[in-house]
Amino acid sequence: MIKxxxxxxxNMVSSSCRTLASSAHLEFLDKYDPQQVTLLYEPLMVVxxxxxxIGKTTKKDAHxxxxxEAEPSLVHRAFSFFLFDMSTTPSRLILQQRAPxxxxxxxxxxxxxxxxxxxxxxxxxGIEGVKHAVIRRxxxxxxxxxxxxxxxLTRIFYQARNIPDDGIFGESEIDxxxxxxxxxxxxxxLVADFQLNKNEVKQIQSMTLKDCEELVEKGLxxxxxxxxxxxxxxxNWWTALDKNELKDNDGxxxxxxxx
Numbered sequence: 001m002i003k004x005x006x007x008x009x010x011n012m013v014s015s016s017c018r019t020l021a022s023s024a025h026l027e028f029l030d031k032y033d034p035q036q037v038t039l040l041y042e043p044l045m046v047v048x049x050x051x052x053x054i055g056k057t058t059k060k061d062a063h064x065x066x067x068x069e070a071e072p073s074l075v076h077r078a079f080s081f082f083l084f085d086m087s088t089t090p091s092r093l094i095l096q097q098r099a100p101x102x103x104x105x106x107x108x109x110x111x112x113x114x115x116x117x118x119x120x121x122x123x124x125x126g127i128e129g130v131k132h133a134v135i136r137r138x139x140x141x142x143x144x145x146x147x148x149x150x151x152x153l154t155r156i157f158y159q160a161r162n163i164p165d166d167g168i169f170g171e172s173e174i175d176x177x178x179x180x181x182x183x184x185x186x187x188x189x190l191v192a193d194f195q196l197n198k199n200e201v202k203q204i205q206s207m208t209l210k211d212c213e214e215l216v217e218k219g220l221x222x223x224x225x226x227x228x229x230x231x232x233x234x235x236n237w238w239t240a241l242d243k244n245e246l247k248d249n250d251g252x253x254x255x256x257x258x259x
Contacts, residue, residue: 043119087187143195160223
């Protein structure tokens with residue numbers, strides 16, 4: 001059983017037949033950016049503690065604290081993508097600052113792209129489905145259309161309340177970690193190689209590991225990125241990348257790292 005980082009013991013969702021809270025009175029959404037509200041109705045995968053798909057839900061319902069902190073808790077599938085500029089030694093990671101229009105974690109810094117595979121035939125297919133979602137979202141958020149050799153590393157599970165804590169939204173997800181190297185040109189051009197969707201991303205920067213650690217120390221990072229940094233996971237993965245020792249875990253080990 002995956003443990004919770006919420007303060008009380010929590011059971012994972014165990015049935016696709018459970019009744020979800022959906023905040024039927026949706027007037028509270030009026031205060032958010034209309035484009036972001038539209039995206040709340042994307043279909044996501046509900047998964048159990050083994051990351052087996054057991055149902056379907058909306059992005060909105062997947063992120064409502066009413067469902068995350070319920071018994072059993074609602075958990076969905078997601079991904080975190082890390083794109084590295086290999087023109088320096090050590091390499092540098094492209095981070096994004098989330099747009100202020102974002103409903104969850106607005107204006108905080110995170111890895112290159114963080115989103116969800118959708119509940120459809122293309123993206124429900126395990127690792128390959130997640131990789132399809134990565135390419136789709138990188139193009140949508142960052143306007144990055146160059147070829148990518150995506151490397152799947154592992155999965156993490158985490159839960160968190162929104163920042164600032166609005167008492168409405170949060171996260172409860174099994175998150176696929178995907179790495180890639182920028183390889184088409186000697187050095188990433190943050191202007192020429194990217195066309196930012198300003199409704200999603202305020203800015204991007206190329207950062208060292210120390211830069212990332214300082215962002216986390218200042219409280220400027222999203223919860224998932226902060227925990228990956230604090231647990232030393234990012235440092236270990238980054239070192240393996242620079243040593244060319246990072247391998248695609250296409251066998252998808254049963255281990256899910258709990259953060």
